[in-house]
Amino acid sequence: MSAATRQGETPLVEMRDICISFGGVRAVDHVSVDLYPGEVVGLLGHNGAGKSTLIKILSGAYHADSGEILINGEKAEIRSPRDARRYNIETIYQTLALADNLDAASNLFLGREIVTPMGFVDDDAMEAETRKILKRLNPNFQKFHAPVKALSGGQRQSVAIARAVYFNARILIMDEPTAALGVRETQMVGELIEQLKSEGIGIFLISHDIHDVMNLCDRVTVMKNGQLVGTERVGEVTEDDILGMIILGKKPTPQTSV
């Protein structure tokens, strides 16, 4: 999709001039990014570049010192993960954020349990829904009654992804979704991203794997030392250009960039 067709469209998410400091250290320094429906934007940068922090502001885990977030062009107040969920922002954390002692269904519905008319949690209904969605994402998944601690890395990842996808996410944040996965499971995540994209969901993808990014993303945003280096369309830059942005913090030369 070219930049021209996006001109009149309202972005799904716009983060404007975001700043946040921890104990005097500017973790994110006047950074602006945006995301359109059906688009995958890669966030790149070294460890400590501020990409995870930026994304945690969007998911409600942190609150920005200054700057604003617009969802569908309207100013949004995201003060907690609960607020973020209200805007249909779902996050798959690098750590997966699973309660190891609970089973898949309890994790999938954590904070959003299905309850009976009496107000009790309806474990059977939740298990049924979990079986349904995991059948789609990971047909081999069998251990519905084991605590997720007893699952393999891929299975745990499936649970975390299922949780993000199940609740009709419109904006999906994936923090290193393939870091702990084997080849086949990585491919599965790639296919899932394509599918979600076609459904009009916007995705922020944080990754260290430049191949992943080149294959899956429409645009990349590069950060260094808390500052924005630049945002480029993947089709218009080379891998070397992106590496230059990450390592040297310099924008591609005008010949390759648009």
Add this chain to the structure above:
Amino acid sequence: MSLGKAFKQLGIDLRLVGMIGALFVIWIVFDIFTGGRFLTPRNLFNLSVQTASVAVMATGMVFVIVTRHIDLSVGSMLGFVGMIMGVTQLHVLPGVFGEGSAAIWILTVIVGILFGALIGGFQGWIIGYLNVPAFIVTLGGLLVWRGAAWWVTSGQTIAPLDATFKRLGGGAGGSLGATWSWGLGIAATLAAIALIFNARKRRAHHGFPVKPLWAEATVAGIVAAGILGFVALMNAYPVPESAAKRILQARGEPVPDGPIDMAQGVAIPVVILLVVAVVMTVVARRTRFGRYVFATGGNPDAAELSGINIRWLTLKIFALMGALTGIAAVISSARLGSVGNDLGTLDELRVIAAAVIGGTALSGGIGTIHGAVIGALIMQSLQSGMAMVGVDAPLQSIVVGVVLVLAVVIDIIYRRRFGL
């Protein structure tokens, strides 16, 4: 079929089987050493009454420990709340409602539970909202509430307590009697069987795999035998002649000249404990609150990212612990018939030990209500058994201490082997 596989099909927790097995071993050993005095209806009745107070608190301690906290203040809190209730029923309420009014014991119990919840909630607020470690807050509480208990009456013991109130402690007239005990037992059995088969029906309805029918029937059979066996045992303990006469007189019934055949039945504090245990199990397994308690214990960060308000949750957990301490204060003060300012001393350690022996992990996220109750029963069995055998007091402490550590060692080995 191997034994392990059979247990798996039955869906019975191996750890639970181990705990009950350990309990039976302890009982049999004491029975041998006391020459058959331990496993008598009379002793088991007393054991059940003695266990009730600590077991009630242990169910709350499960939530506290599961969320990686601790509450060292429950013993002192019990003393303070007991004092407040003593003053309420002896010095405040009789002036309002008149001596012997039924309102006295009811309001006293309500005051006790509310006060406990208030104190616990206050401590929970400091822990949750001011981020002070629970160990420190409740260590402070241990000193503060013990001192406060002394202040209520300047150290004087409050006695005698209201006659009806005292029945809640399981003393004279403090048990259900034969008929009511059977009624309770049969109702509980039917409810348990209905629950087991309802759950099976729901799972089948969703198309989930279900246990074989023989397994469900076996579990139901074991549960029914356990409940009804317990009732039969309690009914086998007769009320002493003189007490029976007093009870009949109090009821205004004719007192026969010959021997009176009156059974104790299930003691009221034990009924209270069973109700608390059932409610707490439902809270743990079937409510959002309980789910959040376990999620927070398993991974606090994940719980927070799922939108769970951990501060408020912490406050509620400690308030619940306080309310249960209030109930325990009712039981233990009613059992003694008086409240001295040493009531509940060292109970915090018994309660924590009960929860831990019952399989609650201090690393968080793991623990069961029934485990804590059995843990309390094991602790009390050891203590009364050793007292009956005539073991020296210092040796008693040594044995209880060793058992506590041993239980945790076994639990850790078990968990490691099964990868839990």
